[in-house]
Amino acid sequence: MKARIIITPKKAVLDPQGKTVQNALAHLGYTGITAVHVGKYIEIDLAPGTDREAARQALEEASHRFLSNPIIEDYRLEIE
C-alpha cells in the first residue's frame, strides 16, 4: 500500500519558482500556459496489512504538522 502526498504553494503566496518556470516554458515556445506552480511530491510505502483508515489519520496529522507548512502550503493525501 502506498500513500502519496502532493504539496502545493497556497494561491495567495508568491511562487517565484513557478513564475520562473512559466517564463522558461514561454521562452521554449510552449504557449497557452496561464500559470505554473511548483510543489512537492512525497511517496510513502506502508507496511502490508496496514489499516487504511488509521494510516490516513496518521498521515493527515503528519502532513499538517510536518510535511507541509499550513502558512504557505496546501496538501492532498492519497492512499491506494
Next chain:
Amino acid sequence: MHFAVLQFPASNCDQDAVHALRLLGHQAGFVWHKDTSLGGADAVIVPGGFSYGDYLRTGAIARFSPVMQAVRRFAEAGGLVLGICNGFQILCEAGLLPGVLVRNRALQFRCEHVFLKTARQDSPFTRAVPAGQLLRIPVAHGEGCFYADEATLARLEARGQILWQYCTADGALTEQASPNGSLRNIAGVCNERGNVAGLMPHPERACEAILGSEDGRLIFQSMIAWHEQAARAGAGAAPHA
C-alpha cells in the same frame, strides 16, 4: 552571562556565534541537538547554517530535535532566545515565532551587507541600539523572504513585534533595499512576549572592525543589558535552563 549556542547537523555559524560572544567578554558553549538540557544557560542562540540540508523546508526537521523541547520550555519560562538566519527559520517552523521564511523573491542566494532599521528600541534585543542608528550587517541566504498573511502582519505591527526592517543607507524602507522581497521589509521579528526573536542578517559576523562592521555587537549587548537588568531585579526574572 552564559549563552548556549545550539548545534544541528549542518549548522555552520555556531563557531562564529561563540567567537563573537566570547569577544564580548561572555561565556558561550555549544549544545548538541540531541541534548535535552541547555546546561544552565542564561540565553540561547539558534545559529545559522543549513540544518538537515534544508531538506523538506528550511528548519522543518531541526524543529523536532530533542534540544528544541528544552528551548521551548526555556522560552515559555521567559528566557531569551535569538535565532539567526537558519535559526530564525527553525524558530518559525517551531511556532515560537510567527510567519515563515520562503525562497527569495529573485530566487538568488544573496550574500552582502544590508542596512537595518530598528523598529523599536525597548526590546531585549534592541535596547542597546542608539535611537535612529542604522545597523550595517551581512546577510547570506537563499530563503529569507518573510511571509505571513495580512492579518498576522497587521497584528505584528500593532503589537510591536517587528524588530528590524531592511532599509537604504538613508533609512528608507524601499523595495530595493530588501535583499529577498520580505513583506513589510521584515528582517527580524519577536514573539508577542518579546523574549524570542529571529533575524535573517548575521550579527555574529559584524562584531569586529576587521570584518567591516561592529554593529552586530549592539544586538548581543542588548541581550546582555536585559539579562543584567533582570538579574538585578531579582531571582525568577532571568530563567536558567
